[in-house]
Structures are given as structure tokens and as C-alpha cells.
Amino acid sequence: MATVLTRKERERTERENRILQLAREMLQEVGYLGLSMDRIAAEMEYSKGTIYQHFRNKEEIILALANEALETRLAMFERAATWPGDSRTRMAAIGAAAEAFVERYPMHFAVEQIVRSSSIWEKTSEERRQFMDACEGRCLQIVGGIVRDGLSQGDLELPPGRSAEDLVFGLWSLNFGAYTIISSSGSLKENGITDPVEALRLSQNRMLDGHNWRPLSSDVDYPGVMDQVKREMLKDE
Amino acid sequence: MATVLTRKERERTERENRILQLAREMLQEVGYLGLSMDRIAAEMEYSKGTIYQHFRNKEEIILALANEALETRLAMFERAATWPGDSRTRMAAIGAAAEAFVERYPMHFAVEQIVRSSSIWEKTSEERRQFMDACEGRCLQIVGGIVRDGLSQGDLELPPGRSAEDLVFGLWSLNFGAYTIISSSGSLKENGITDPVEALRLSQNRMLDGHNWRPLSSDVDYPGVMDQVKREMLKDE
DNA sequence: TCTCATTATCGACTCTTCGTCATTTTTTGA
DNA sequence: TCAAAAAATGACGAAGAGTCGATAATGAGA
Numbered sequence: 326m327a328t329v330l331t332r333k334e335r336e337r338t339e340r341e342n343r344i345l346q347l348a349r350e351m352l353q354e355v356g357y358l359g360l361s362m363d364r365i366a367a368e369m370e371y372s373k374g375t376i377y378q379h380f381r382n383k384e385e386i387i388l389a390l391a392n393e394a395l396e397t398r399l400a401m402f403e404r405a406a407t408w409p410g411d412s413r414t415r416m417a418a419i420g421a422a423a424e425a426f427v428e429r430y431p432m433h434f435a436v437e438q439i440v441r442s443s444s445i446w447e448k449t450s451e452e453r454r455q456f457m458d459a460c461e462g463r464c465l466q467i468v469g470g471i472v473r474d475g476l477s478q479g480d481l482e483l484p485p486g487r488s489a490e491d492l493v494f495g496l497w498s499l500n501f502g503a504y505t506i507i508s509s510s511g512s513l514k515e516n517g518i519t520d521p522v523e524a525l526r527l528s529q530n531r532m533l534d535g536h537n538w539r540p541l542s543s544d545v546d547y548p549g550v551m552d553q554v555k556r557e558m559l560k561d562e
Numbered sequence: 563m564a565t566v567l568t569r570k571e572r573e574r575t576e577r578e579n580r581i582l583q584l585a586r587e588m589l590q591e592v593g594y595l596g597l598s599m600d601r602i603a604a605e606m607e608y609s610k611g612t613i614y615q616h617f618r619n620k621e622e623i624i625l626a627l628a629n630e631a632l633e634t635r636l637a638m639f640e641r642a643a644t645w646p647g648d649s650r651t652r653m654a655a656i657g658a659a660a661e662a663f664v665e666r667y668p669m670h671f672a673v674e675q676i677v678r679s680s681s682i683w684e685k686t687s688e689e690r691r692q693f694m695d696a697c698e699g700r701c702l703q704i705v706g707g708i709v710r711d712g713l714s715q716g717d718l719e720l721p722p723g724r725s726a727e728d729l730v731f732g733l734w735s736l737n738f739g740a741y742t743i744i745s746s747s748g749s750l751k752e753n754g755i756t757d758p759v760e761a762l763r764l765s766q767n768r769m770l771d772g773h774n775w776r777p778l779s780s781d782v783d784y785p786g787v788m789d790q791v792k793r794e795m796l797k798d799e
Numbered sequence: 800t801c802t803c804a805t806t807a808t809c810g811a812c813t814c815t816t817c818g819t820c821a822t823t824t825t826t827t828g829a
Numbered sequence: 830t831c832a833a834a835a836a837a838t839g840a841c842g843a844a845g846a847g848t849c850g851a852t853a854a855t856g857a858g859a
Contacts, residue, residue: 356681361816372838377818441746442679444593458749465753487764490754494740495765499732502739506731509678512695516702517727527724528732528769535768598845609809614847 341379343369345393348386349432357387357439384445388453391440394433395460398426399467401558406467408554412475413538417547419468420529421554423500424522429559438505468493481538492536499528526551578616580606582630585623586669594624594676621682625690628677631670632697635663636704638795643704645791649712650775654784656705657766658791660737661759666796675742705730718775729773736765763788 347368351360362383366373380386405422408415427434439445446454472489475481483492503525507513513521530542584605588597599620603610617623638659645655664671676682683691709726712718720729740762744750750758767779 358681362818363816373818374820374839375837378836382818383816438679441742442675444595454748458747458752461747462749462753465755469754484764487761488754488756491761491764494743494750494755494758494761495736495768498739498743498762498765499736500739501743502735502737503731505678505742506735506738510695510698511691512699513731515695516699517706517725518702518731519725521731524724524728524731525735527721527728528735531732531772532765532769533772535770535772599847600845603810610847611810611849612808615807618847620846 337379340369340371344376344379345386345389349390349436352390352436352439353432357443360387381450382448384448385450385453387436387440387443387445388449388457390433390436392453392456392460394430394437395457395464397430397433398423399460399464401426402464402467404558405554406471410550411540412471412478412480413533413540414545414547414550415471416468416475416533416538417550418554419471420496420500420526421551422558424551425555425558427504428555434504435508438508465490465493465497468496475538481533481536483536495532496529499532500525503528574616577606577608581613581616582623582626586627586673589627589673589676590669594680597624618687619685621685622687622690624673624676624680624682625686625694627670627673629690629693629697631667631674632694632701634667634670635660636697636701638663639701639704641795642791643708647787648777649708649715649717650770650777651782651784651787652708653705653712653770653775654787655791656708657733657737657763658788659795661788662792662795664741665792671741672745675745702727702730702734705733712775718770718773720773732769733766736762736769740765 344365347365348360351364351368360383362373362376365386366376369376380389401422402419405418406415408418410418440457469489472481472492476483476489483489503521507521518524526548530547534541534543581602584602585597588601588605597620599610599613602623603613606613617626639656642655642659643652645652647655677694706726709718709729713720713726720726740758744758755761763785767784771778771780
């Protein structure tokens with residue numbers, strides 16, 4: 326009896342994964358507007374009603390994809406945060422993880438962008454929204470922890486009234502903004518920005534230098550560290 | 563004959579503006595997904611066909627709104643760039659203009675976000691896309707000009723191989739990312755980021771400090787300058 | 800003022816998609 | 830084997846995008 330239930334449940338989750346996988350591919354090909362429940366059903370060779378047994382509407386599918394994305398990044402951040410070294414080096418490792426995430430899972434990042442700008446929130450379930458917030462919060466905490474380590478070890482200072490999270494917010498904004506612009510602006514090269522990812526690294530390092538987070542980027546080869554971390558993170562599979 | 567044509571043309575552009583105004587309001591109320599051509603037509607008391615004489619599809623309306631947004635910001639940047647003072651102070655003025663833009667025209671910024679993440683590009687006309695790129699490029703040039711002024715006056719240095727535009731890209735990403743996250747994340751306060759706009763200012767100043775752009779933010783009250791610029795820019799009407 | 804060609808406007812129509820739900824099919828366990 | 834429960838189906842209603850032939854307004858010339 327127990328095994329029967331689990332077999333059913335296994336089938337269910339497996340089908341759910343198939344739906345999500347298909348939705349991801351579709352999203353890649355035809356974009357958010359082209360994503361259609363009818364087409365998903367047809368491609369799955371299931372009826373529409375069955376698809377709706379898994380996800381109450383289209384937005385739930387999108388948000389489920391976004392949840393996977395945030396979960397994936399959270400895992401990568403958790404791993405990067407344990408990189409050996411001083412606080413600033415660990416911060417560089419986080420930066421490398423963020424880069425690796427976008428490179429390794431471009432669709433994940435694209436979904437996150439969609440979720441952050443379309444008004445899909447109202448139609449989605451409370452749970453998934455909370456999951457999203459939870460992942461976001463955990464990520465903030467992880468990176469904030471590194472900042473707090475640095476603060477307690479005297480590697481950097483913050484002005485009175487500003488929190489470790491404020492600093493993290495700056496890094497987060499910089500990264501999210503940079504990749505969004507990269508993926509949506511057609512005229513970067515024409516305007517003298519030949520290697521935006523390199524420009525992002527520079528800005529990031531200069532921001533941390535501005536916080537006087539030692540050792541400064543002029544004294545350590547952080548790009549080298551980042552390349553090393555990335556290689557390590559992208560290694561398996 | 564000439565006057566007849568101009569009257570007709572005036573009527574035409576006026577109606578076009580009415581459509582855009584209406585679309586903007588609708589976007590505010592019901593979001594991108596709720597924006598409907600039928601509803602625009604009904605509200606305008608014109609038939610759908612007439613609306614389609616102005617805009618070949620829904621995406622064109624969105625992009626037209628985005629064009630207005632970029633045009634507005636360009637004007638604000640042009641004005642801010644002439645603020646008297648050294649290069650770094652003028653940079654602070656640009657930052658203030660960016661803030662003022664989002665505060666004064668939140669809908670403009672929201673439209674920009676939509677355009678940057680939905681896949682509406684394929685359906686839109688070449689001209690409007692070019693206009694978009696042109697505004698973007700001009701903005702980059704204006705801010706890049708301030709950086710070049712600073713470089714030539716020895717107020718800051720850049721590593722070899724990095725351009726003034728690379729620096730601007732960092733600021734641009736930081737700002738765009740920050741406002742996107744602010745408008746889409748429900749859990750900033752819960753995670754210790756009580757005043758994200760203040761956090762953005764800090765990050766921005768620290769980034770410029772990291773570029774060693776003098777005078778440093780520790781020596782000048784740039785937030786005070788920014789408040790002053792903003793007051794000036796938001797003054798008229 | 801009247802005529803007629805040109806231009807503008809209209810809205811019914813097609814097509815597509817979302818989401819529902821009564822009906823049919825399959826599974827389960829006695 | 831069989832009846833009840835669960836799962837799957839797809840026809841259907843509603844709503845929106847975009848088209849196009851029919852209709853109305855305009856205005857230049859007679």
C-alpha cells in the first residue's frame with residue numbers, strides 16, 4: 326500500500342518535472358508570451374485538464390521555474406560561501422558563483438527576470454511566493470554573513486546606520502542589473518562596452534574597494550580567484 | 563491646403579497622445595497582461611480599427627511608451643550633466659537625476675522594465691527600436707563624457723583596457739538593478755534593508771570612491787548635493 | 800450646391816488561448 | 830468480478846489580438 330502510494334507520487338513528481346522541463350524549453354524558444362498551456366498539453370501528450378491538475382494556471386508554472394532557479398542559485402552560493410580564505414576572497418567566490426549561475430543556467434536567470442517584471446504575482450499561490458522570499462532571504466543572509474565576518478575581523482567598516490545587508494543589496498543590484506542590461510540591450514558594443522562581464526567585475530571590485538574591504542583589489546588578483554572558483558563550480562557535470 | 567493637412571495632423575498626433583496616455587494609466591492599473599486593445603478602443607470611444615491605424619500592434623504601444631520614458635530621462639540627464647562643479651559632483655548630479663526620474667515618473671520606469679524583460683522585440687518596428695538604442699547611446703555618452711572629463715583632469719584613473727563606458731555600465735547596472743529589485747521584492751525590510759534608496763546611494767558612492775574618483779565621498783557631502791539637485795530638477799511643475 | 804473619388808472609421812469575424820467541468824476511462828481494493 | 834474512487838479527457842465559454850470589407854465623412858472640382 327505504501328509502495329503503491331509512493332509509486333503514484335513518483336509518477337506525479339516525474340510528470341511535474343517533465344512539464345517544467347518542457348515549459349523551460351518552450352520559454353527559451355518562444356518567450357513568455359508564446360508559452361501556451363494547450364501546446365504544453367499537446368507536446369506532453371496529456372490533456373489540458375491533467376496539466377491543470379498540477380498547476381492551477383500558467384503563472385504557477387513560471388513561478389515554479391523561478392523557484393527552481395532561486396533554489397539552484399542558493400545552493401551555489403552556499404557552496405561558494407565556504408571557499409577558504411579571508412572575507413574578501415570569499416566575497417569574490419560569491420561573485421564567481423553569481424557569474425557561474427548565469428552562464429550555466431541562462432534560462433534560470435531569464436525566468437527570474439520575467440518574474441521580476443511581469444505582474445504575475447496576483448495569480449500565484451502564497452506558498453510559492455513565500456518560497457521565493459525564503460530563498461531570497463537565505464541568499465541575503467549567506468552573503469550578509471560574509472560581510473559580518475569581515476566587519477568583525479576589521480577587514481572593512483560601514484558608515485553608522487548602514488547594515489551588512491545594505492552592502493549586499495548594492496552587489497545584488499549591480500549583478501542583477503548588469504545581466505538584465507546585457508541580455509536586453511543590443512547596442513553595448515557599439516557604445517564602447519566591449520566586455521560587459523569584465524566591466525561588471527571591475528565595478529564590483531571597485532565597489533568593495535570603496536568600502537575599503539581589505540585586501541584591496543589592487544593587492545590581490547581577484548579575477549584570478551574568480552576564474553578558479555568558477556572552474557571548480559562548473560566542474561561536475 | 564497646408565493648413566488643412568496640419569489640422570489633420572494635429573488631430574492625429576493628439577489622438578495618438580491620448581492613446582498613449584490611456585495605455586499608461588491602464589498599465590498602471592492592470593499591468594501589462596491586463597492591457598487590452600479592445601478596452602483602449604472602448605475607453606477612447608473609437609473603434610479598434612482606428613487604434614490599429616496608429617499602432618500596428620500592442621507591442622508598438624508599449625515600445626512607444628518606453629521611447630517616451632527614455633526621452634524623458636535623456637532630457638533630465640542632459641540637464642544634470644551641466645550642473646556646475648568638478649567631475650565627481652556632476653556625477654552625483656547624474657545620480658540625483660536618475661533618482662528623480664524614478665520618483666517623478668514611476669510609470670516610465672515600470673515600462674522600461676517591461677520592455678527589458680518581455681520578448682516584445684520581434685513584433686515591433688525597426689524605427690522605434692533604433693530610437694530606443696539612440697536614447698540609450700546618448701545617455702551613455704553624456705555620462706561617459708563626465709567620466710572622460712574626470713580622467714583628463716586627473717580626478718580618477720582606470721585600469722588599462724577599461725573605458726569610461728565600462729565605468730558607466732557599472733553605475734547603470736547598479737541603478738537599474740536596484741530599482742527593479744525594489745519594485746519587485748516584497749521582503750527587503752524583513753531582511754534588514756530598511757532604506758534601499760539610501761543603500762543604493764551608499765553603493766554608488768563607494769563604487770566611485772573605489773575608482774578613487776576625487777574628491778572622495780568621505781570629504782564631500784554628496785547626499786546633500788544630490789538632494790539639492792533633485793529639488794532643482796523636480797521644481798518646475 | 801452637387802458629384803464623386805479619396806480617406807477615415809467602424810465593428811463583425813477569425814483565430815488563438817485560458818481555464819472549467821461534465822463525461823468517460825482507469826485504477827483500486829473488497 | 831465489480832462497484833466506488835480517482836484520474837484523464839476534450840468540448841465549451843469567455844476574452845483578447847488582429848483583419849478586412851462595408852459604411853460614412855470629407856473636400857476638390859464642376
